[in-house]
Amino acid sequence: MRMNKLFRSIVLVLFLLFMLVPLIATFLFSISTRWDRTILPEGFTLEWWKKVISRGAFGLTLKNSFYISFATSIALTILVTPTAYWVHIRAPKSKVIFEIMSAFSFGIPGVILALALIRFYSGIPVPLINTTNILLLACMELCFPFMYRPVANALDSIDIHTLTEASQSLGGNWISTFIHVILPNIFPGIASGFLLVFSTVFAEFTLTNLLVGARFKTFPIYLVEFTRFDGRQASALAIISFVVAWVVSLLLLLISGKRTITSDNLTIGH
């Protein structure tokens, strides 16, 4: 027993080290005066942080990244949640199509996806090429499985058929059933989908760079550009990027945590 416990603690510590050391090192680097000749930094300074934050591009790229991340997450939530519900309840056979679609964005390398999208969108009469909207659409395609999977799992974990029928027999139509009965019970799934999409888009580089890189600079692009001439300022940016993703996660977990207490009722109630 004791050995077991010890072993578990060791694994946990090693894991935390593995996760945290690069982060701490990045942070230290971003506040060090110089750190290339010695084991520990030679001195500490906030100069790099001040420099990087005071640039006009900093605010702009951060704003752009927030915009595209939120827009993608919200658009996917609105698009995927009702669709997944409808597919599960009315067309369960076409679930397969959704599974295959989910595999696409994993199976196709970002470069190919970007080029394919450019070719596709330049071939349709809607003027999308060279607009931010093309990035939004591309990110939605890329992140579709991150939204669909958790929502589909949440739908599978409750008895949506009986709940829907109970609601209908009480006079509820499709929309009120979806809003009042289904949504609250799959909220944790939606929240984690939102979170996954948000953090993926916030860190997305390949698609953005190829599709709109020259005109619409996002935070990761800014960051990559910085690594070319100053690693310490880039490190400061990386830390900021991490903190943003972390804070958004925390907020969402907080919200969905509150909801989970009530949605647990279902699984236990049955």
Next chain:
Amino acid sequence: MAYLELKNVHKTFGNVKAVNDFTLDINKGKLVSFLGPSGCGKTTTLRMIAGFEQPDEGTIQLDNEDITIVSPNQRDIGMVFQAYALFPNMSVRQNIAFGLKMKKTPKVEIEKRVDEVLEMVRLKDTAKRYPHQLSGGQQQRIALARALAVRPRVLLLDEPLSALDAEVRVALRGEIRRIQSDLAITTVYVTHDQEEALSISDQVVVMENGVIQQVGTPQEIYRAPQTRFVATFIGTANQFFGKVGGESEVQCSGLSISTRKLSDFTKGQEVVVLVRPELISVNTSQPSADAGNIIEGIVETVTFHGAVTRLGVHMNQQRVVADITVNSAESISLNQTVWLSFKPEVCKVMAVAE
């Protein structure tokens, strides 16, 4: 005119004929049970009444209005599910108020009605709780209250008690019957439990393989089964196969059974004689001839059933069961020879379909 009418309703899934030419009239305020083994089409029929399934053929009328293709949320038909199906994200009060909200009932009225139905199911103090904080029996009572709050025209219950344990089941079925007759609400109750159906129904519809076998009061179904399926599915019946031998006699292998006058049968016709175990007397010595049919056999099994003891008696390659009271069971032991006797009047003779 009946209140709820199903006319020649058919429903097929793939190559399974789930419901076959189902025609039934249900009068206002009555409790009608659909009774039959699992898979006989009870749920499918109920779901067609609710509007969750569409009949392939036939019509369904409610209060002289054809509702065959009306969508479920427009039918004013309440439903109680086997799995309770309470909304887990809502408190008991919110669950019950849901239907009224959908109907845009004024707030004050909603509060009043929720209290009313909570009172009815005797769960007033659970209003603020969530479904997972209730027992199965309580959840089902809330589900009933929720269905009743909107005052539906018809109440449907699909095996509402089968997820509950025996004690709760018996108590709750009495409760359902009490509320149903207090409100005089037209109710269809689906069950595979004959005791449940017989104890609470005004009418019982016995089904097999998607076909109605018999419709009648519980007494009629039990005392005068019209098909062999009904006779053997409801309660227990001994079956003696044979041919009509005389005007009130059936010839079985090595045994002649005297019956009522067999005016509906022709001589030599293949028939089965059905006798309920409780109508057979067990004698430890040979009775006089006026006891009716007498069969000699050997006691093979003695099974205690509480109020009665059931004997399995071997005679002539056949097992015959007979029920006796606990007192008289004391004088009977295994492998003993006994004489079973039953009057010609208790024999039910039915043709055997080829």
